[in-house]
Amino acid sequence: MVKPAQVLVVAGTHGNERNAPWLLEHWRRQPEALQRHGLDVALVLGNPAAHKVNQRYVERDLNRCFAPELLADSSRNEADLQRARQLLACHGPDAEAPSLVVLDLHSTTSAMGNSLVLYGRRPADLALAAGLQGELGLPIYLHEADASQTGFLVERWPCGLVIEVGPVPQGVIQAQICRQSQLGVEAALAVLAAAQRGRLRLPAELVVHCHLGSLDLPRHPDGSPAACLHPELQHRDWRPLRSGDPVFIDPCGKEIGLALPPDLVGESVCPVFVNEAAYGEKGIALSLTRRECWPVGPDWLLALTDIASQLAQRGAPL
Numbered sequence: 001m002v003k004p005a006q007v008l009v010v011a012g013t014h015g016n017e018r019n020a021p022w023l024l025e026h027w028r029r030q031p032e033a034l035q036r037h038g039l040d041v042a043l044v045l046g047n048p049a050a051h052k053v054n055q056r057y058v059e060r061d062l063n064r065c066f067a068p069e070l071l072a073d074s075s076r077n078e079a080d081l082q083r084a085r086q087l088l089a090c091h092g093p094d095a096e097a098p099s100l101v102v103l104d105l106h107s108t109t110s111a112m113g114n115s116l117v118l119y120g121r122r123p124a125d126l127a128l129a130a131g132l133q134g135e136l137g138l139p140i141y142l143h144e145a146d147a148s149q150t151g152f153l154v155e156r157w158p159c160g161l162v163i164e165v166g167p168v169p170q171g172v173i174q175a176q177i178c179r180q181s182q183l184g185v186e187a188a189l190a191v192l193a194a195a196q197r198g199r200l201r202l203p204a205e206l207v208v209h210c211h212l213g214s215l216d217l218p219r220h221p222d223g224s225p226a227a228c229l230h231p232e233l234q235h236r237d238w239r240p241l242r243s244g245d246p247v248f249i250d251p252c253g254k255e256i257g258l259a260l261p262p263d264l265v266g267e268s269v270c271p272v273f274v275n276e277a278a279y280g281e282k283g284i285a286l287s288l289t290r291r292e293c294w295p296v297g298p299d300w301l302l303a304l305t306d307i308a309s310q311l312a313q314r315g316a317p318l
């Protein structure tokens with residue numbers, strides 16, 4: 001017999017993102033806060049060791065540890081990679097108590113507001129995102145085809161996405177950020193419950209911001225920053241930029257314009273994760289996206305319904 005599966009909610013994949021873990025404690029004390037849709041929800045603190053020391057990670061970004069070849073490499077034993085293996089062993093799709101859907105809760109220091117992050121174009125993920133966009137109007141950042149950033153947590157579950165909330169400084173808890181996280185999780189559970197009952201209706205279109213690439217700060221030969229983000233770009237996530245628009249400024253006040261590849265000159269692109277505090281070490285000052293409008297695919301709803309039908313029921317849904 002196929003085992004009924006849970007929905008996994010991960011808080012604190014990054015140890016210095018404090019809002020979702022704080023909510024997690026609340027949900028553990030009052031589980032009914034997440035039970036109104038009748039789904040069996042598993043709650044887990046993503047990276048307890050990093051959370052304990054209020055750092056993003058211990059040795060390696062946990063949200064870059066889930067590449068299959070890395071997980072399988074027995075010569076690699078960084079603490080965060082071991083935690084990734086442990087999360088899969090305890091809550092993965094093949095675990096004793098399996099989860100088939102994962103909601104990975106993050107916060108950003110960038111002025112992106114609340115958004116969803118998808119990795120690739122799996123139909124079930126797109127359906128879940130479309131349901132959430134229809135419900136909450138959230139923008140979607142589709143991260144794909146980026147060889148320098150791989151191994152994201154949600155990719156190892158059959159369906160999953162990141163709920164990204166901000167802006168909030170690292171290490172800081174803010175009521176509004178917690179509220180937005182709570183709303184995002186509740187809405188996702190409502191979409192999954194509707195899919196389980198065969199009652200999910202998706203909007204006709206999905207608006208996605210597709211990853212084009214990332215820009216690093218201009219740097220001196222020794223690697224130190226030669227310029228910083230242009231003040232006109234600070235806090236302007238999602239707002240279209242064109243080739244030549246100022247993106248950096250050096251200490252003498254010299255502006256450095258956006259240089260787009262020839263195939264994008266004349267187009268507008270939308271910046272995301274602008275000056276994100278966590279991405280300095282990754283050499284990312286901002287990422288660029290192209291806004292696209294996709295008709296919702298006929299296979300999306302089927303894919304999500306198939307997964308949702310395998311989720312356990314916890315009493316009758318309201």
Ligand SMILES: [Zn+2]
Nearest residue numbers: 014017106107
């Ligand atoms: Zn994060």
